[in-house]
Amino acid sequence: MATMKDIISSPLLLALVVIGLIYIVIFSLIHLKKAYARCLEMGITKEDLHKVIKSSLVFSIVPSLSIVVGLFALISVLGVVWSWWRLSVIGSLSYESLISSSVASALGFSTSAEMLAGATGRQFGVVMILMSIGMLSGFFILIPFGKKLSMSVSKSENSSSWKYVLSGTFMLCLFAVYIPVLLIGDTVQAAVMLTGLVIAVVLGVLASKPKLRWLSEFIMAFSMIGGMISSVFWANLFQ
Amino acid sequence: MSKKTKQTTVMDPFQAWCHKWSRIGTVIMLVYMIALPFIVLAYYDSIPSFGEVINLSTISILMIYIPVGISEALSYTPILGSSTYLTFLTGNIMNLKLPVAVNAMKLAKKEANTPEGEAISCVAVSVSSIMTVIILALAALLSTWISPIFELPAVKTASNYLIPALFGSLTLGLFSSTKSGKKVVKNGIAGVIPVLIIVAVLALFVRITSGGSLFGMVGFLILFMLPVAIISSRIMWKKGVIKVVDNDESASEKTE
Numbered sequence: 001m002a003t004m005k006d007i008i009s010s011p012l013l014l015a016l017v018v019i020g021l022i023y024i025v026i027f028s029l030i031h032l033k034k035a036y037a038r039c040l041e042m043g044i045t046k047e048d049l050h051k052v053i054k055s056s057l058v059f060s061i062v063p064s065l066s067i068v069v070g071l072f073a074l075i076s077v078l079g080v081v082w083s084w085w086r087l088s089v090i091g092s093l094s095y096e097s098l099i100s101s102s103v104a105s106a107l108g109f110s111t112s113a114e115m116l117a118g119a120t121g122r123q124f125g126v127v128m129i130l131m132s133i134g135m136l137s138g139f140f141i142l143i144p145f146g147k148k149l150s151m152s153v154s155k156s157e158n159s160s161s162w163k164y165v166l167s168g169t170f171m172l173c174l175f176a177v178y179i180p181v182l183l184i185g186d187t188v189q190a191a192v193m194l195t196g197l198v199i200a201v202v203l204g205v206l207a208s209k210p211k212l213r214w215l216s217e218f219i220m221a222f223s224m225i226g227g228m229i230s231s232v233f234w235a236n237l238f239q
Numbered sequence: 240m241s242k243k244t245k246q247t248t249v250m251d252p253f254q255a256w257c258h259k260w261s262r263i264g265t266v267i268m269l270v271y272m273i274a275l276p277f278i279v280l281a282y283y284d285s286i287p288s289f290g291e292v293i294n295l296s297t298i299s300i301l302m303i304y305i306p307v308g309i310s311e312a313l314s315y316t317p318i319l320g321s322s323t324y325l326t327f328l329t330g331n332i333m334n335l336k337l338p339v340a341v342n343a344m345k346l347a348k349k350e351a352n353t354p355e356g357e358a359i360s361c362v363a364v365s366v367s368s369i370m371t372v373i374i375l376a377l378a379a380l381l382s383t384w385i386s387p388i389f390e391l392p393a394v395k396t397a398s399n400y401l402i403p404a405l406f407g408s409l410t411l412g413l414f415s416s417t418k419s420g421k422k423v424v425k426n427g428i429a430g431v432i433p434v435l436i437i438v439a440v441l442a443l444f445v446r447i448t449s450g451g452s453l454f455g456m457v458g459f460l461i462l463f464m465l466p467v468a469i470i471s472s473r474i475m476w477k478k479g480v481i482k483v484v485d486n487d488e489s490a491s492e493k494t495e
Contacts, residue, residue: 001285002283002285006283007279007280007283010279010282010283012278012279012282013279016275016278020268020271020272020275021376023267023268023271024268024372025369025372027264027268027325027328028325028329028369029365029369030264031257031261031322031325031361031364032361032362032365032366032369034253034256034361035253035322035358035359035361035362035365036362038251038252038253038354038358039355039358039359039362042354042355042358044347044349044355044359048346048347049347049359049362051346051347052343052346052347052359052362052363053362053363053366055342055343055346056339056342056343056362056363056366056367056370057367057370059338059339059342060335060339060366060367060370060371061370061374062401063334063335063338063371063401063405064335064370064371064374064375065374065389065398066334066397066398066401067331067334067335067371067374067375068375068378069389069394070398071375071378071379071382071389072378072382072386072389072390075382075386080379080382081379083379084375084376084378084379085275087330087331087375088329088330088371088372088375088376089268089272089328089329089330090272090328090329090330103300106296106297106300121283121284121285122285122286122287123287123291124285125276125280125285125286125287125291125292126287126291126292126297128276128280129276129277129287129292130292130297130300130301132272132273132275132276133273133301134300134301134304135304135308135330136269136273136308137304137305137306137307137308137309137312138308138309138311138312138327139265139308139312139327140308140309140312141308141309141312141313141316142265142312142316142323142324142327143262143265143266145312145316146258146262146316146323146324147258147262149312149313149316149317150316150317150319150320150321150323150352150357151250151254152317153317153352154250154254154320154352154353161422161476161482161483162473162476163352164422164424164483165424165427165430165472165473165476165481165483166317166469166472166473167317167351167352168351168424168427169427169430169468169469169472170314170315170317170318170465170468171318171341171351172427172430172468173314173431173434173461173464173465173468174314174318174461175406175409175410175431176431176432176435176438176464176468177434177438177457177460177461177464178402178406178457179406179410179435180435180438180439181438181442181452181453181454181457181460182402182403182406182454184439184443184446185442185445185446185451185452185453185454186452186454189400189402189403189452189454190403192400192403192404192407193403193404193406193407194407195404195407196403196404196406196407196408197407197408197410197411198407199407199408200407200408200410200411201411204411216346217346219408219411220338220342220345220408220409221342221408223404223407223408223411224338224401224405224407224408225404226404227400227403227404227405227407227408228397228398228400228401228404229397230404231396231397231399231400231403232396232397235396
């Protein structure tokens with residue numbers, strides 16, 4: 001009878017994960033090539049595109065590193081390969097972290113360490129399947145209705161003015177939900193958010209000076225990093 | 240422009256390509272992703288029974304995330320447009336891909352829901368997806384050596400506050416990004432004031448009564464608040480509180 005340890009260290013699992021990740025990289029590269037070419041056709045300059053690519057790379061580093069923190073938390077529960085796969089495809093850090101802490105108790109183990117030491121292959125199978133199907137609900141909307149949803153707000157020169165309003169409403173609603181939750185729900189979260197905002201404003205002012213114009217590409221990345229670093233101070237102060 | 244005019248939106252070739260090929264590519268990956276555990280488990284003769292997978296305790300876990308997935312699809316698709324497929328497939332939307340797309344549109348001075356905005360978002364999301372895959376691959380390969388750094392208490396604390404930090408940095412962009420494009424929505428924020436009030440009252444109530452936060456419930460909240468935001472924006476637009484006007488900045492840029 002196979003155990004959880006056999007499966008998490010399986011060469012077959014590793015091979016399938018690597019194939020899946022290669023697919024994701026190729027899928028992303030094809031999109032990059034197509035979108036890049038279309039941007040040039042639509043008159044966006046190479047200079048602007050390179051600015052966007054450079055800024056996106058820098059911007060992605062810190063959130064990716066915090067996903068790495070989540071990866072190490074998951075590795076101790078689910079092993080390297082499966083954790084790596086789950087956080088690279090569809091996965092969201094919050095979902096994977098929650099499910100990893102919930103499954104051990106759902107399977108009757110008191111701790112995740114106990115599960116890693118004693119779970120059978122079938123028990124781990126439950127974890128693998130649950131993690132694979134849990135985040136699919138969004139795709140039941142996206143695959144059949146994605147085109148309709150995005151075209152319903154797509155703007156062109158002759159679009160009605162309501163489309164302009166509707167198009168902005170989704171982003172505004174996201175902010176209208178998150179901002180009060182962050183500002184009222186938790187003092188440290190509020191302090192971190194305000195620190196990020198203050199840094200963004202200061203950087204915005206600095207970037208208006210000719211010598212510091214390069215800063216404008218990195219305002220969001222730097223203010224996010226600053227906000228995160230400040231959390232260590234705020235957490236010590238308020239907790 | 241008359242409010243009553245009805246138009247059909249012509250799809251840009253890139254948008255059409257995405258809605259066809261990104262969708263097909265996404266379905267292929269979904270099938271692979273679901274098949275993967277079954278292939279491995281079949282090899283080890285360890286496929287669990289249906290009852291072991293779907294029972295009361297596991298359903299309670301799934302029930303938390305079904306509305307979150309639906310809420311993400313409904314709220315992010317209209318923002319990301321045709322680049323949504325790639326974004327959803329590579330995951331980590333709110334904590335990475337959506338801010339990257341917003342940042343890209345702001346830098347290139349393009350609006351969401353336009354062919355230019357969607358193409359530039361797609362460039363940013365593709366680059367970001369590749370970057371994340373590489374960073375995670377390196378972390379997995381080097382896990383034995385680098386894990387002590389990522390397990391430092393300060394690093395763990397900082398990574399817990401990614402979302403608040405992101406919102407701090409994004410809020411500034413929210414206001415400045417509305418100035419790009421040929422038309423500008425004036426007073427758009429008025430449409431979400433009811434949402435702000437409802438969520439603020441709920442957050443305050445939860446904080447006072449339990450000392451807790453609604454942070455873990457944001458997915459549910461967005462799902463219920465989206466209709467409120469759309470209806471109240473529609474009413475305010477009809478009453479003339481929210482207006483769509485020609486962007487003087489872009490008009491003057493054009494004449495220069």
